[in-house]
Each structure stands twice: as structure tokens, then as C-alpha cells.
Amino acid sequence: MAARADARHDGEVQKPTGSGPPQDQTSWSGDDAGYRQPAAPAGPAGPAGAAPEHEHWRAWHRDGMTPPWARRPRGRWARGPKDVGPLRRRPEEGLVSGVAAGLAYRTGFEVTVVRLAIVVASLFTGGFVAVAYVVAWLVMPAIGTDTTVWSQARSDRRGITLAGGLASVLFILTFITQLLGSGLLATVEWPLILCPAGLVLIWRNAPGSEQARMRHLAEPLLGLTTDRRWSRSWPRVTFSVVLLIAGTVILVDGHKSIKMLAPLGGAVLVLAAIALLLGPWWLGIARDLVEERRARIRAEERADMAARVHDSVLQTLAMIQRRADQPQQVVQLARAQERELRSWLFDGRAPGSLDDENITFAGGVRRIQQEVEAQHGVAVEAVTVGDCELNDDLGALLAAAREATVNAVKWSGADVVSLFAEVEPEAVSLYVRDRGRGFDPSAVPGDRKGLAESIHARMSRRGGSATVRSAPGQGTEVSLTMPRSAGERQPSRA
Amino acid sequence: MTAPSRPRVVIVDDHGLFRSGVRSELGGQVEVVGEADDVQPAISMIAERLPDVVLLDVHLPGGGGQLVVTALRAALPEVRFLALSASDAPEDVIAVVRAGARGYVTKTISGTDLVDAIRRVAAGDAVFSPRLAGFVLDAFAAMPEASQDRPLFDPELDQLTTREREVLRLIARGYTYKEIARELTISIRTVETHVSSVLRKLQLSTRHQLTRWAAERRLT
Numbered sequence: 139m140a141a142r143a144d145a146r147h148d149g150e151v152q153k154p155t156g157s158g159p160p161q162d163q164t165s166w167s168g169d170d171a172g173y174r175q176p177a178a179p180a181g182p183a184g185p186a187g188a189a190p191e192h193e194h195w196r197a198w199h200r201d202g203m204t205p206p207w208a209r210r211p212r213g214r215w216a217r218g219p220k221d222v223g224p225l226r227r228r229p230e231e232g233l234v235s236g237v238a239a240g241l242a243y244r245t246g247f248e249v250t251v252v253r254l255a256i257v258v259a260s261l262f263t264g265g266f267v268a269v270a271y272v273v274a275w276l277v278m279p280a281i282g283t284d285t286t287v288w289s290q291a292r293s294d295r296r297g298i299t300l301a302g303g304l305a306s307v308l309f310i311l312t313f314i315t316q317l318l319g320s321g322l323l324a325t326v327e328w329p330l331i332l333c334p335a336g337l338v339l340i341w342r343n344a345p346g347s348e349q350a351r352m353r354h355l356a357e358p359l360l361g362l363t364t365d366r367r368w369s370r371s372w373p374r375v376t377f378s379v380v381l382l383i384a385g386t387v388i389l390v391d392g393h394k395s396i397k398m399l400a401p402l403g404g405a406v407l408v409l410a411a412i413a414l415l416l417g418p419w420w421l422g423i424a425r426d427l428v429e430e431r432r433a434r435i436r437a438e439e440r441a442d443m444a445a446r447v448h449d450s451v452l453q454t455l456a457m458i459q460r461r462a463d464q465p466q467q468v469v470q471l472a473r474a475q476e477r478e479l480r481s482w483l484f485d486g487r488a489p490g491s492l493d494d495e496n497i498t499f500a501g502g503v504r505r506i507q508q509e510v511e512a513q514h515g516v517a518v519e520a521v522t523v524g525d526c527e528l529n530d531d532l533g534a535l536l537a538a539a540r541e542a543t544v545n546a547v548k549w550s551g552a553d554v555v556s557l558f559a560e561v562e563p564e565a566v567s568l569y570v571r572d573r574g575r576g577f578d579p580s581a582v583p584g585d586r587k588g589l590a591e592s593i594h595a596r597m598s599r600r601g602g603s604a605t606v607r608s609a610p611g612q613g614t615e616v617s618l619t620m621p622r623s624a625g626e627r628q629p630s631r632a
Numbered sequence: 633m634t635a636p637s638r639p640r641v642v643i644v645d646d647h648g649l650f651r652s653g654v655r656s657e658l659g660g661q662v663e664v665v666g667e668a669d670d671v672q673p674a675i676s677m678i679a680e681r682l683p684d685v686v687l688l689d690v691h692l693p694g695g696g697g698q699l700v701v702t703a704l705r706a707a708l709p710e711v712r713f714l715a716l717s718a719s720d721a722p723e724d725v726i727a728v729v730r731a732g733a734r735g736y737v738t739k740t741i742s743g744t745d746l747v748d749a750i751r752r753v754a755a756g757d758a759v760f761s762p763r764l765a766g767f768v769l770d771a772f773a774a775m776p777e778a779s780q781d782r783p784l785f786d787p788e789l790d791q792l793t794t795r796e797r798e799v800l801r802l803i804a805r806g807y808t809y810k811e812i813a814r815e816l817t818i819s820i821r822t823v824e825t826h827v828s829s830v831l832r833k834l835q836l837s838t839r840h841q842l843t844r845w846a847a848e849r850r851l852t
Contacts, residue, residue: 517740521766521804524773554740556762556806560769571806615805 550574
């Protein structure tokens with residue numbers, strides 16, 4: 139635990155200076171003990187320890203004397219004025235957890251610089267900054283919320299057991315590696331144990347959208363994907379080949395001298411003993427993991443179904459309430475909804491799904507326009523540039539776009555909603571904009587299904603992204619982007 | 633050239649109801665000096681009244697709106713045309729703009745926006761609706777290939793600059809010039825310059841992509 143607190147501490151000292159002026163490098167490029175010392179007694183007040191260096195670096199800019207080393211790249215390093223306010227993760231803007239993005243906002247550096255600093259610092263400290271990163275992920279609340287992943291994880295006893303089990307397995311593995319005299323992994327043992335354990339806790343307790351993103355990142359490594367294409371599985375294969383070669387080399391190395399045979403035999407005995415002792419427990423954990431995955435799939439299916447019911451049945455019910463004084467329209471709406479529901483339940487055609495007919499992406503956008511105009515009587519101006527075949531990802535994009543459009547029509551009060559879609563080789567982007575009353579996105583309660591589930595989660599489940607720009611009185615713009623996978627980039631224009 | 637405070641306008645549209653609707657919507661902000669319902673009457677009326685701006689329906693019984701523009705463009709360069717249509721088939725819109733109209737808006741445009749568009753056109757600027765911006769982005773999207781029948785193309789006319797693309801994208805997303813200027817931190821005047829330059833390219837570019845593209849769109 140001491141190592142962990144220490145590590146976290148280092149991380150926070152180091153991230154700013156890593157990308158800071160080279161002058162400061164002398165304070166951390168030396169041996170580990172040398173640079174850890176000044177901040178060590180501060181304990182949890184780690185950031186304060188870093189403040190003087192920080193102030194010094196800020197002073198350059200205040201005085202308007204740009205130091206020579208910063209003159210050219212400064213524009214690329216600095217992302218703009220520093221964000222005041224509490225340090226928060228920004229999962230929407232991050233690659234993994236948004237910790238780096240949050241730090242970037244806070245320190246005023248370009249996010250890429252912060253990321254590089256974290257990676258470089260992790261390499262230099264033998265992985266302890268990576269531990270600090272995982273800890274930061276656990277204890278730093280995401281922007282707009284006050285709950286941390288840790289506050290959830292604390293009560294997750296199963297997750298703690300799982301993390302402990304994983305840590306013990308990893309500990310024994312590194313222990314044996316060390317016993318066999320390999321220096322290869324010895325230097326990174328604690329981070330190698332702590333990071334996965336922390337990630338297990340995060341995995342179990344992070345909000346749904348972050349889980350989806352983790353899964354997206356981890357899929358190729360773990361081989362969870364059903365897609366057996368080489369492009370997806372090569373990281374896993376490469377990784378296992380590297381492990382295999384390293385292991386063989388270590389073993390062969392050990393056999394060279396006859397003296398090594400005795401400890402090797404001992405190690406095997408110890409291993410067997412541990413396996414006997416803890417084996418059943420580990421097996422139990424493995425079973426739990428399988429069960430866990432099933433439960434997750436069920437939960438995801440449920441969420442998908444909830445999103446669809448929300449888009450179809452709940453929307454129609456809301457419209458029926460609004461038009462209670464027009465019986466003709468109510469009947470019409472109810473009938474249309476009934477038809478849709480029947481075709482979903484009995485013919486397996488999802489409501490709002492477009493793959494039942496052979497239409498292209500632009501056709502899908504036009505259909506959203508027509509249907510929303512017909513149902514809600516508000517003009518939708520749709521503009522599409524380029525076109526391509528529909529697939530599941532773009533279907534999800536269209537479903538999210540439909541939801542955003544319906545939201546705009548229902549809540550903005552604007553008499554026209556603009557829909558702009560552009561198909562580019564790398565990605566498809568779609569913008570839904572209105573000039574209506576707008577709202578404060580950070581003030582939307584988390585349980586409002588429309589924005590959170592139907593738009594954000596739907597996009598992130600497929601690797602896309604959604605951002606909402608709005609302010610009271612200034613209208614709203616929802617930007618949706620879905621990357622296109624390599625296989626379908628050949629231009630197709632209708 | 634500065635815009636007259638009350639531009640003189642002729643409305644050319646075959647729907648009487650629409651003409652009177654526009655006339656009342658424009659209110660006192662422009663001076664409607666005439667109305668016409670077909671190509672020939674429109675040509676003679678415009679030549680006689682010499683308005684600042686002609687609001688021109690793309691679809692007229694006696695032929696497309698571009699006939700009116702083509703007939704008068706050379707003789708009366710100071711009369712500016714703003715195309716209007718209800719349905720926007722890209723080939724018609726591109727045709728009327730390439731004939732010389734200074735802009736294109738849909739008939740769903742609000743009264744204030746229409747007055748604004750008329751003022752802009754009267755001042756010599758270009759007016760793009762989101763739809764037209766989308767068409768132009770689409771038409772200029774494919775990189776021109778140097779083919780046998782036309783090995784050279786003019787990059788000045790056949791390609792859009794990055795900035796012009798950005799401006800068009802924002803127009804297509806429903807941004808006004810003012811909002812675009814704020815978004816890109818440039819002046820409104822610069823936005824107008826970019827749009828005018830796009831209009832010039834659209835009118836002068838001879839790349840067959842444009843015509844071919846419009847013809848292809850007809851099939852879908």
C-alpha cells in the first residue's frame with residue numbers, strides 16, 4: 139500500500155513537469171530516490187509539492203517572455219486558457235478514461251502532450267505512473283458528476299475478491315519469474331500486479347458508457363470478439379508469441395547451469411503447492427467471470443431493448459398525451475405504433491430499424507426527415523453529402539440521429555430543425571441543430587433516458603461519439619460521428 | 633456597392649397564392665415593384681422595371697427559371713437573381729445558379745431570413761441555403777481526375793479551399809453567417825467573401841463532374 143500511495147504521488151508530480159521546461163528535467167531525470175524525495179513527506183498533498191515548479195513555468199507566460207525552447211512548439215502544446223474548478227475526468231474527450239483530458243484542461247496543455255507525458259513517465263518509473271493513472275481513474279469523478287468509481291467499488295465485495303484473486307495470481311507469476319532469475323519482469327512487478335487489479339475494479343463499477351469503451355479497447359487483446367479476422371486478433375497472437383519466446387528463453391537460460399536445476403525444481407513444487415491451495419478459489423473466480431460476461435450481455439440487450447421501447451412506444455405515448463384533443467390523430471398514432479410493435483415482436487424487425495429495406499445511408503436520413511415531419515409537424519431540413527451502404531454501425535448512428543431530431547422537435551420550440559450528414563472516407567458525421575430554447579447540458583439529470591441512453595450510449599457501444607452543444611436561449615447542436623471500418627471505405631456515391 | 637435600404641424586388645412565380653404570401657411577408661422592408669407568372673412576362677417586366685433583385689422560382693411553366701436569368705444576364709448585369717424553390721432537385725438548382733443567380737433559398741425560409749437574403753443579394757453577395765451548400769460540397773467532393781478528354785483542370789476553379797469547405801459545412805449545418813463568423817473566429821465580411829468565391833467557382837468551373845453529378849442525382 140505504501141508503494142501505491144507513493145506511486146500516485148509521483149504521478150501527479152510528474153505529469154506536468156514531463157511536458158514542462160527542460161530546465162526542470164534535472165529534478166526528475168536523475169535516479170528515482172533523487173526526485174521523489176522533495177515531495178514525499180507531503181502525502182496526499184502531492185500536487186502542492188509540484189506547485190513551485192508549476193508557478194515558475196506559468197510565470198514565463200505571464201511576463202510575456204517566451205523562453206526559447208517554447209517559442210515554436212508552444213502553440214501546439216498549449217490548448218488554451220486553463221480551466222479553473224475541480225479536477226475532473228472527461229471521458230467524452232479521452233482515449234481511455236479521460237484522466238489525461240481532465241489534466242489537460244486543468245493545466246492548459248494540449249491533451250496529446252499530457253498523454254505522452256504519462257506514457258513516457260510510466261516507462262521511466264517502471265510503471266508506477268501507470269498505477270497512479272489507474273488510481274486517478276478510480277478516485278477522480280467524471281465531469282458533471284460527484285461519484286467516483288472507487289465509491290462504487292468499495293461496496294462491490296465480489297469485485298474486490300476478483301481483484302485480489304487476480305493480484306495474487308500475478309504476484310505468484312512474477313515471484314516465480316524472479317525465482318528463475320529473469321530480470322526482465324522483475325522491475326515492473328508491482329505495477330503489473332496493481333494495474334490489472336485496479337482495472338478489474340473499474341471494469342466492474344464504471345458507468346455503462348465507459349465500460350463499453352473499455353470493452354472496445356480490450357476486445358482485440360482478449361479475443362472476446364467473435365470476429366475472427368486477422369486484423370482484430372493479431373495483437374493477441376503477437377502478445378502470446380512474445381510471451382512464449384520469453385518463457386522459453388528464460389527456461390533454456392536456467393538449464394545452462396546445473397545449479398539452476400535445484401531452484402527450478404523447488405519452484406515447481408512451490409507452484410504445485412500454491413495451485414493446490416488456491417486453485418479451487420481461482421477456478422471459482424474464473425467461473426464468476428464467465429457468469430459476469432453473460433450477465434453483462436443480458437444487461438446490454440436489456441438496455442438496447444429499453445432504448446428501442448423508448449424511441450417507439452414511449453414517444454408515441456407522449457405524443458398521444460399531447461394530442462389528446464384530436465381523437466383522429468390519436469387513433470392514427472396508436473395504429474401506427476401497434477403495427478410497428480407487432481412487426482418487432484413477431485417478425486423480428488426492430489422499430490426504427492432501416493435494414494428491412496435496401497436503402498442507403500442518405501436514404502435513411504431522408505426517411506428520418508419525412509417521418510419526423512409527418513409525426514410532429516415540424517419542418518426538418520435535411521442535407522446529405524455523399525452516400526454509402528448501411529451497416530449496423532450506421533444504423534445505430536441513424537437511430538441516434540432520429541432520437542436527437544425528435545428531441546429537438548419536441549423540446550426546442552424551434553419551427554425548423556437542421557439535419558446535416560456527411561459521408562467521408564474515414565467517418566460519417568451527422569449534425570442535428572435547432573435554434574430553439576436550448577438547455578444547460580450539465581444540468582440534465584442522469585436518469586433522462588433520451589440523451590444518455592439513446593444517443594450517447596448507442597454511439598459509444600459502436601465506437602462512435604456524440605457531443606451536445608447547447609446553452610439556454612441559443613439552440614442546440616448534437617454532433618454524432620461514427621468511424622468507418624477499413625473494409626467499407628471504397629467510395630460509394632448514389 | 634452598398635445595399636439600398638429598401639431593395640426594389642420583382643417576384644416571379646407561377647403560384648399567385650405564393651406571390652401574395654411573399655408580398656405580405658416582406659411587408660414594408662422591400663419594395664415589390666412587380667410580379668410575373670411565367671418566363672416571357674417575367675423577362676419583359678424585369679427589363680422594364682429594372683429591379684435590384686428578382687425572386688425567381690426555379691420551376692416555371694414555360695421552362696426553368698434559368699431561362700429568365702440567361703436571357704437577361706448579359707443585358708442587365710446590375711439586376712440580381714435569387715432563386716427560390718419548393719422541391720429542390722439538385723440539377724435544377726445547380727442549373728439556375730450556374731446560369732447566374734446570386735443565391736438559392738428554399739420556399740420554407742422565414743420572412744426575416746428572406747428579407748436578409750434579398751438585402752445580401754442586392755449588395756452583391758451570395759446567399760446559400762443549407763441545401764445548396766450540401767449540393768456544392770457533394771459536387772466538389774470527388775477529386776477531379778485528369779481524364780483523356782480533359783487532361784488539365786484549373787485548381788483555381790475546380791477545387792474548394794479548406795476554409796470554403798468549412799464555411800459550406802457550417803451553412804449546411806444550419807448556421808447563419810454571423811454564427812459562422814463566430815465559430816471560425818473570422819469576420820462576417822470574410823464569410824461573405826468565401827461564399828462569393830464558392831459561387832464564382834460554381835458558375836465558372838467547367839469540370840464535367842458538376843454536370844455529370846447533377847445528371848446522376850436525377851436517377852436517385
